[in-house]
Each structure stands twice: as C-alpha cells, then as structure tokens.
Amino acid sequence: MITKLIIKNYILIEELSIDFNNGFSVITGETGAGKSIILGALNLISGSRVDHKIVGPKFQKCIIEGEFNISKNSFKSFFDSNDIDFDENTIIRREILNNGKSRAFINDSPVKLELLKLLSKRLINIHNQNQINILSNNDIFYNLIDSYSDQLNEVSEYREYLNQFLNINKKLNTLNKEKINFKNNFEYNKFIYDEIDKMNLIEDEKLNLEETFNSLKNFDKMSNLFDEFKSFSNINDETVQERISKISNIVKRTGSYSKDFESFHNRFEKINIEIEDLFISINNYINNLSFDQNSFEKIQNRLYKINDLEKKHNVNSISELINKKDQLKLLLNDSEGFNKKIQKLNDDLSYVSEKMLDISKKVSKKRILFKSKIKSEIETVFKNLALKNSKIDIKITEDNQFNKNGINNIDVFYTPNSKSESNILSKIASGGEKSRILFAIKSVLAHQINLPTLVFDEIDSGMSGEIANTIGKMMKAIGLKIQIISISHLPQVASRADHHFKVFKSNINDGIVSNIIKLDDSKRINEIAAMISGENITESAINQARELLK
Numbered sequence: 001m002i003t004k005l006i007i008k009n010y011i012l013i014e015e016l017s018i019d020f021n022n023g024f025s026v027i028t029g030e031t032g033a034g035k036s037i038i039l040g041a042l043n044l045i046s047g048s049r050v051d052h053k054i055v056g057p058k059f060q061k062c063i064i065e066g067e068f069n070i071s072k073n074s075f076k077s078f079f080d081s082n083d084i085d086f087d088e089n090t091i092i093r094r095e096i097l098n099n100g101k102s103r104a105f106i107n108d109s110p111v112k113l114e115l116l117k118l119l120s121k122r123l124i125n126i127h128n129q130n131q132i133n134i135l136s137n138n139d140i141f142y143n144l145i146d147s148y149s150d151q152l153n154e155v156s157e158y159r160e161y162l163n164q165f166l167n168i169n170k171k172l173n174t175l176n177k178e179k180i181n182f183k184n185n186f187e188y189n190k191f192i193y194d195e196i197d198k199m200n201l202i203e204d205e206k207l208n209l210e211e212t213f214n215s216l217k218n219f220d221k222m223s224n225l226f227d228e229f230k231s232f233s234n235i236n237d238e239t240v241q242e243r244i245s246k247i248s249n250i251v252k253r254t255g256s257y258s259k260d261f262e263s264f265h266n267r268f269e270k271i272n273i274e275i276e277d278l279f280i281s282i283n284n285y286i287n288n289l290s291f292d293q294n295s296f297e298k299i300q301n302r303l304y305k306i307n308d309l310e311k312k313h314n315v316n317s318i319s320e321l322i323n324k325k326d327q328l329k330l331l332l333n334d335s336e337g338f339n340k341k342i343q344k345l346n347d348d349l350s351y352v353s354e355k356m357l358d359i360s361k362k363v364s365k366k367r368i369l370f371k372s373k374i375k376s377e378i379e380t381v382f383k384n385l386a387l388k389n390s391k392i393d394i395k396i397t398e399d400n401q402f403n404k405n406g407i408n409n410i411d412v413f414y415t416p417n418s419k420s421e422s423n424i425l426s427k428i429a430s431g432g433e434k435s436r437i438l439f440a441i442k443s444v445l446a447h448q449i450n451l452p453t454l455v456f457d458e459i460d461s462g463m464s465g466e467i468a469n470t471i472g473k474m475m476k477a478i479g480l481k482i483q484i485i486s487i488s489h490l491p492q493v494a495s496r497a498d499h500h501f502k503v504f505k506s507n508i509n510d511g512i513v514s515n516i517i518k519l520d521d522s523k524r525i526n527e528i529a530a531m532i533s534g535e536n537i538t539e540s541a542i543n544q545a546r547e548l549l550k
Helices: 035-045 072-081 113-121 129-136 139-148 152-197 205-217 219-233 240-254 259-288 293-312 318-332 335-384 431-448 465-478 521-533 539-549
Strands: 002-010 013-019 024-028 061-069 089-097 102-106 109-111 124-128 391-403 406-415 453-457 484-487 499-508 511-518
Touching: 002 035, 013 511, 024 035, 024 465, 035 061, 035 089, 035 124, 035 453, 035 484, 035 499, 089 113, 102 113, 109 113, 124 431, 139 152, 139 335, 139 406, 139 431, 152 318, 152 335, 205 293, 240 259, 293 318, 335 391, 335 406, 335 431, 335 465, 431 453, 431 465, 465 484, 499 521, 521 539
Parallel strands: 024 484, 024 499, 124 453, 453 484
Antiparallel strands: 002 013, 002 061, 061 089, 089 102, 102 109, 391 406, 499 511
16 A cells, blocks of 8 residues: 655645555545646656656756555565565655656666556556546456456466467567578579589688789799899809808907907807808799799689689688688578477467467356356446446457457447447446446455555546445445545545545745645544535534534
8 A cells, every 4th residue: 555655846746745544545625726736646656657847947856756565475576576675665756857857766776667667557556537448448347357256367377378479479470481581592592602612712721822823923023033132142153151151260260369259159150050041941942933824823713713702792701701601501401490490389389379278268267157246246336326227248258369368358238227228338338427337347346356556536526415425435445455545526425534635725935836634533524514515614514514424
C-alpha cells in the first residue's frame, strides 16, 4: 500500500506531504481546488508521460515521490532480478525538469521508465472515467476470469512459452530467408571461391614476388651498376681486400711499439673479415644474376592477378584473400548446416507448441467452468448499482491459433434491460453505465485477489441517492481487504471513508497554491455538510452530515 505521497513544485503545489493509511480514504474539495493535481502526481509515479508545463516557471524541477509498504515474499524476486536494493518501505520518485525531461528512481537507484511502470503496475491501479474505454479491450475479462479461477500462474507460464514460440518463429523466418539467399547466391559464391582457390595463394608470397619482379624489371640498370662496382673494387690491379690487408699488417707491426695500435689492428681484422664476406656475397649475387623473359612475364602476370583480386574483393593482402576463400568454403558447405538448424528450430517449436496447447486447453476448460459464476456475481453488483435488469454474458470460444490469452477468444455482451437486445458491451452501454459496469467488475476482482492500491477518480460522478450510498458501502467493503483512495464529490461516498482528506487553495505571497489536510471528526462534519448544501452550510445539512457519518 502507499503510505506517503510527497509533491514538490507541481503546478499549484509548492510542497506537500500526505500520509495515507490502509482501508478506505476519500479526497474531497471544491472544483479546481487541486484534486486532479493529486491524481496527476499519482499518475506520474505510475509511469505516465510528462508535460513540461507541470513545472512552474519559478522552479528548476518538479519532484513526485511515493513511499510504499511492500512484502518481501511478493516483491523480493523483482528487485533481485533487476539489481535494485529491496526495502519493505520502497520509494518511487520522478523528477521532471522544466524542459520536459524526466528521471525515474526506485530506492534512489536510477531506472528506465519502463521498469518503473512494471513495478508501479503492481503497486497502484488508477480508475478514472476515461478508463471505461478499456471495456473495448477484453483483457480485463481474461484477468477477471483467470483470477477468479485461480490460474494466473498457469497463464503466466503459457505466456512464457508464447514468448519462446514467437522468438523461435522469428529465428525460423530469418533462417529461411538466409537459406533462400544462400541458394540464390550459391553459383556466384562458388565462382568467387574457385577464382581465389585456383591461384594457390601462399602467405607472404606477394612480397617475394614484388622483390623479384623489381630486380628483373631493373636488370639492365643493375648490370651497369655491378660493372662499376667491379671497376672500383680493383685499385692498380689490387683488390680492396688486399689493400686493407696490407694496411692491417702495417698497423700490426706498429703494435709492437704501441698498445693502442694493437686495438687498431684488431678492429682492422674485423673490418677485413666483414668486407671479405660482403664482397663474396655480392659477387655470388652478380654471378647468379640473369634475366629470363618468360619468368619475368609469369611473375608480372601473377602479381597483376593478385592485385586485381585484392581490389575486386576490397582487401589489402593475400592473407585476407585466403581468409575470404575459407569463409566462402564454410558458406558453400553450409547447405546441410541450414537444414540442421531449421530442423532443430522446428523440433523446438513443436515441443513449445505442445506445452502451449496443453496449458491453454486446461486454462480454457476452467474459464468456461467459472464464467457463469462470474456473470452471476457481476449481475448481483449490477442490482446494487441500479442496473438490476441489466445482464452480462461472457462468451468463450476456442481457436486453432495461439494468442496472448491462449486459444480462447472472449466476447462480452450486455443487455441494458429486458426490452433491449443483447449487443457487444463496448458498443451498447452508455457512459454512465460503462462507469458502473467497470466499477462492478473491479469490485468483484478486488474481493477475489489482492489488487494493488486502488484509486477511484470521481467514479461516482453523475450518481446520487441510493446508488452513491451503495458505491460508498462497496468501497468501504473493498477497503477491508485492500487500500482504496477515492476522489469524490458525493457526501454519501465521503461519509463511508475511514480517512478523509480535503484539498483547498490558499493565497500565499500574492500567489495561489493548493494544499491538503486530513480532517478530524468535527471538520469532517462541516466538509460533508458543505458537500450537501454548498457554501452556505445549514443546520439541516450539518444534521444530515452527522447522520451519514453514523
């Protein structure tokens, strides 16, 4: 249940705090006093969309905070699965900036609005006159019947299987499309694979080819340079190595007179060895150098084909071409893989379908079994709401197609009186009737299961006399099981409440603000008397108020 509502900087409210109790609470006040603001605040912590106009121009942001007392058994798993700290006194908060942006928090942990909505849905249920449109959606009747027949867990299990069913179908559709594309592209992929495969590519091959090609391409230039090399390698019929060897011997002999020249000689020895090895290598290279036109053309053609393939497939190396070939090979061999994957998904689909069919048939059987009892209870409430000649009929049929509610389709028919023909509820009932019908359904549902805190926004609008008195009694009875908060203009309803709050306007600092107080017994008499007679409270109205409160 909600234990506290804090509102800051919201339209006409600067700051107020309301402490709620269990049972039946009523909120009254003159038209325009700010009752709708209280309801709007409750809607915001329930996850409704925001309008930046709710934040006054003097304030940076609006804050709505609701504190709820919740049970560990019912909610701990929700908090654990969403990685939020659990607290039996859980606080839901919305912060709205004047640019319309908002943030949501659960126990001071920032959360997405969808998560806040999921939690709020289990904590508070707001019923207003606009909500009568939900009678066009038969979900409320599925919920009523399944709650009444105690099979909400079975329906929840069915919907888990339904999600699996839809996901498997989605994967199957995707896989079948991929298989069709695979078949359509098979010949093309085979051509690409063969084109790369017949090249017999080798890692790092291109680098070696380019080096060899560059040498052959510049063969004449290199030959001329080698001739120059040979020419300068001899000095007066003496090679460079011979000349350095002679110099080294002179340095060696000098070493007998100076230790420094011993180290110089060692350095000459190392240089001489390195130069000798270098000349041998160069001469070997020169001796092996030759030009083969046929080899040159082969290398040139192969390099051209490699470069052409790289450009064609938008890659930068032979390694990437080889990788593409390997991928194509896997793809070409995946025809059987497609069939295996599709068969596996079809097997999974069959298993899930069997589970869904089994659960939905059992659920359908109990729905059909309990619909008459629900019809009887709703019509009993109808009589108390001046709809005593009205009838409701819930027709349940079975279909071959699965839907979110199983294999059933529900059609709800309404007969206003004995002289009228039956027709679909949403089409035939008037606005006032729809409001009472929805109240009747929710009152039956409230007695069957623990609904969240139930908020009624002027559900009694347009009603008076005995009907209003009956609605007040029913809210009082529902309040024995769950928390009821009702915004009302009717003294008959207000007098039945366990707790009475009044919303009023005040002039503060040349501005109008809304506020709310909880009424004690004496003030409550005056408020109900004012609801009876208006601004000029009469003695008769006060006596009537006392009688109603008895």
